[in-house]
Amino acid sequence: MSATLDDWLVRLESQHPVAIDLGLERVAAVAERLQLTAAPLATRVVTVAGTNGKGSTVAMLERLARAHGLSTASYTSPHLLRYNERLCFDGTPTDDDTLVAAFERVEQARLDGDPISLTYFEAGTLAALVAIADVHPELAILEVGLGGRLDAVNVIDSDIAVVTTIARDHADFLGDDLEGIGFEKAGILRAGRPAVLGSRSLPQSVSTRIDALGVRAHWLGRDFDHTDAALDAEPDDGDEGRWTWAGVDGTGRQRVLVGLPDPGLPLDNAAVALQVLALCDVTPEAGSVRTALASVALPGRLQWLGNWCLDVAHNPHAAAYVASRLARRERPARRIALLGMLADKDAAAVAAALAPVIDAWLPVGLEGARGRDGASLAALLADEGYATLPPAATPTAGVAWLTAQASADDEILVCGSFLTVAEALAALETT
Structure with missing residues (x-):
């Protein structure tokens, strides 16, 4: 009798000595066996790190991308009610069969040669990556779990890296020094690839990492921003919106959208999502943006x-x-x-x-x-x-x-x- 999804989750909870074991050596080795790093998972991959605002950013970016016609995959954690919520394709939680098949492939790979022990989160992340690679959507959005530099998600080189906010949390693993936490979060940045920074105040360690890698950074409040109301433009399409977004696309051209609805989630994160979308060679279109923001839903956030x-x-x-x-x-x-x-x-x-x-x-x-x-x-x-x-x-x-x-x-x-x-x-x- 084949194992069910619940069987797999129970098994994964006890197969590694500790629940959280930061480091990329084990997960990278299994990823290589699965050939996950041999080719891109998707046309574009975005990783999202930060203390707060990751889930909101992922939800809004995913909904915005679909509103502009892109196929999507999103990986988030933890879940609220069902594990399937962690992996969504085109906004729909994946089915048990897909997850079970992915867990079976991860298990086979980790035992192919010297056995490699994986935590619950590492095995789940690899399974999600396997399923995403099979579908190869136009946009894959991966939420980083704990920290960044040593998190399992960071085994993937993303096209765009996002850091939302940096604050004190998970002190047992990240410490309580903001500069040190910033260093860990900035570990998802990649040399020569763009980054979107979603806070008006980030530790100096983030800027240091950006300079060292030659990252093309887009900062909230500097390169893109939001305001509560348009001061010099009227909302088009007759829509009475609450706020305005201004940002830049991949060529550096300025983009402005006015009359946007309140998504019920932080506007800093909405502005980040729009900025990332604009860097994906997608021109944010007013009507599609309004539709997406008015319909986005994220359980457990207000x-x-x-x-x-x-x-x-x-x-x-x-x-x-x-x-x-x-x-x-x-x-x-x-x-x-x-x-x-x-x-x-x-x-x-x-x-x-x-x-x-x-x-x-x-x-x-x-x-x-x-x-x-x-x-x-x-x-x-x-x-x-x-x-x-x-x-x-x-x-x-x-x-x-x-x-x-x-x-x-x-x-x-x-x-x-x-x-x-x-x-x-x-x-x-x-x-």
């Missing part, structure tokens, strides 16, 4: 289900963005944060970033080796002086309690981890 808002923000930088978006809304009778965080995350700083827009907190526990229980999170919040409700053992239990106890006038934010949002989303979809 996702609204009635009066529930779900966002995977799990570090202070991301939490501050969520707070800024909520601050623009009319203040509800009460806004409650259902917060669940892993033990290695800076819960105090995340809570501080959200505190201006939160009236009460419901701490919930997360299971697993990195999990943090609801009681310890409640104690941390109470020590900071926040109004805290009795903790719940799990996000599911927290959702059940709030569903029964919260007022219809209350607004509920679910955040702190992909695990928190995934479990809460599943619970909400069954109520």
